[in-house]
Amino acid sequence: MTHSSCTAFTPSYICAVWWPKANKAGALASMLTGAVVSVGWNALGLDAATGWDAMVAGIGSSTLAMVVGNAGDTAALPSASSHSGSTAGDLKKGGPKAALVS
Incomplete structure (x- = not known):
């Protein structure tokens, strides 16, 4: 089961x-794809x-599913650069409260 969890979560x-x-x-x-392929490959x-380990098949299919899944949904996860909260520069100027006020 260790292989399936590694193949399922590593690309994500x-x-x-x-x-x-x-x-x-x-x-x-x-x-989901990485876990199913890895477990199914062993089962x-x-x-x-094939001579391929289940981990290799799981990581490959998991990575492919990540790319295909991202193509279907255009809303990206929020990143640190798109966060409207305080930044390190704001914190240096006057602490966290100054960043919230401005």
């Missing part, structure tokens, strides 16, 4: 941090038939 984590257009639909598609014995 990486995309959430490094891909500004990552969104909820892509993350959910990625996690069907495809690792022996």
Whole structure:
């Protein structure tokens, strides 16, 4: 079960941090696809038939699902740059309360 959780969540984590257009639909598609493919790959014995480990198949399909899932939904997850709250520069000028007032 360790392989399926790794293949399900790794592409979502990486995309959430490094891909500004990552969104909820892509993350959910990625996690579900990675888990199903990894578990199914082991259950069907495809690792022996193809020579590919279930983790490789799961990560590949999970990454593909992340890309396809993001193409269907145009609303990206909020990023730090789009946040309207205080910034580090605001905090240096007068603390968190000054950032909230301005």
